[in-house]
Amino acid sequence: MALGYLFGGGVGSEPRGVEMHRAYTGVQNLYRQVAEWTGLTVGQILEDDLPEAPEVRQSVGTIRESVHAIAVHDVLAEQGLRPSVLGGLSLGGMSAACLAGAVGRRALFEMLAHARDTPDQPAGTPEQGIALAFEPIGDDTGRYRGVDMPGVYTAGQFGPTADGETRILMLSGERAALDELGERLPEGTVVQLPGRSMAIHSPLRGHFRTFMAPYIDAMPFADPVATLISCLDRKILMTAADVRDSFQRNPTDPINLVYIYEAMKDEGVRLGLIMGGSIPDGVLRFPFPVVHVDRPEHIGQALTTVFELGIDVSAPRVAR
Structure with missing residues (x-):
C-alpha cells in the first residue's frame, strides 16, 4: 500500500504556516532561503498583508502557499515519510513537481516571483x-x-x-x-468568492500565460524521480517535457482533482496526506483515507495513521 501526497491550489489572503514556522528550525531555514530567492522578507511571505496590486498580490500569495506546503513535506521527511506518488492542483501541481525532482526549488520560487511583473490588463477590461x-x-x-x-x-x-x-x-x-x-x-x-479578481484557469488569463511563456521555456526541467500525477489531463507526467507543458498550460487550462485521486488509487495509494490548508478538511470525498497536514499537531496524526494502516514509506526519496 502506497502513500500519496496531494497539494491543493489557490491563493488565500490569510497568513499561512505561522505555527509550522514557529515550531521547526528547518522550516525557519527554508523561509529564509525562499526570501533570498524571491527578494521578499520572511514576514512578507509568512504573515504580512498581501499587496494590493493584483499581479503582485497573486505572486506573493503563490509563494506563501507553496513554501508552506513544501515546509510540511520537509517536516514529514524528517520523520521518515516518503511518498510514492505526488500530485497537486494548479500551484500545488508545481509544488509537487518540485518535490518529485522535476524542477529545482530555487527555480520554482524565482518563477513565482517573476510573475509579479505581469502587465496589468488594458483599461476597460471587464471585471x-x-x-x-x-x-x-x-x-x-x-x-x-x-x-x-x-x-x-x-x-x-x-x-x-x-x-x-x-x-x-x-x-x-x-x-x-x-x-x-x-x-x-x-x-x-x-x-x-470574495476578493478574487482573476479568471484563473480560463482563456481570460491568456495574457499571463503569454508573459510567462518565455521564462518557463528557459527554466531547467528534469524527468520526475517519483510518480507525478497531472491535474490537467488523465496522465502521469513522465518526462521533463511533460512537466514543462503542464507549467505552460496551467494559467488557462481547467484543473481536475478527480484526475489526481483516481490516478493515485490506480497507482496503489491507500492513504493520502494533504499538504497545507488549501483543500478544506472533510468537505470532499476521496477514494482512500486522507489526513490534512497543516499545523504541528497534525504531524503526529499523519505518522500514526501511516503506521496503523501499514503504508509503505520505503519509496525512493523525493527531491529536497
Whole structure:
C-alpha cells in the first residue's frame, strides 16, 4: 500500500504556516532561503498583508502557499515519510513537481516571483471573478457550469462532496456573467468568492500565460524521480517535457482533482496526506483515507495513521 501526497491550489489572503514556522528550525531555514530567492522578507511571505496590486498580490500569495506546503513535506521527511506518488492542483501541481525532482526549488520560487511583473490588463477590461458551483449529482445538463453563457468557463472540478450528493465546480469568467448565472439558478448554488479578481484557469488569463511563456521555456526541467500525477489531463507526467507543458498550460487550462485521486488509487495509494490548508478538511470525498497536514499537531496524526494502516514509506526519496 502506497502513500500519496496531494497539494491543493489557490491563493488565500490569510497568513499561512505561522505555527509550522514557529515550531521547526528547518522550516525557519527554508523561509529564509525562499526570501533570498524571491527578494521578499520572511514576514512578507509568512504573515504580512498581501499587496494590493493584483499581479503582485497573486505572486506573493503563490509563494506563501507553496513554501508552506513544501515546509510540511520537509517536516514529514524528517520523520521518515516518503511518498510514492505526488500530485497537486494548479500551484500545488508545481509544488509537487518540485518535490518529485522535476524542477529545482530555487527555480520554482524565482518563477513565482517573476510573475509579479505581469502587465496589468488594458483599461476597460471587464471585471473578472471566480465562483464555486454546487451541482447535484446526476444533473448532467451543464446549467450549473454556465455552458451556454458567454463569459463563463468551467475552470475546475473537485468531485463529489463527502455526502455524495453534490459535486463542486470552480467557475471563472467575467463577474457580470457569473452574477447572471447565479441569478438563473437556485439560490446558493453559484457562490462568487470574495476578493478574487482573476479568471484563473480560463482563456481570460491568456495574457499571463503569454508573459510567462518565455521564462518557463528557459527554466531547467528534469524527468520526475517519483510518480507525478497531472491535474490537467488523465496522465502521469513522465518526462521533463511533460512537466514543462503542464507549467505552460496551467494559467488557462481547467484543473481536475478527480484526475489526481483516481490516478493515485490506480497507482496503489491507500492513504493520502494533504499538504497545507488549501483543500478544506472533510468537505470532499476521496477514494482512500486522507489526513490534512497543516499545523504541528497534525504531524503526529499523519505518522500514526501511516503506521496503523501499514503504508509503505520505503519509496525512493523525493527531491529536497
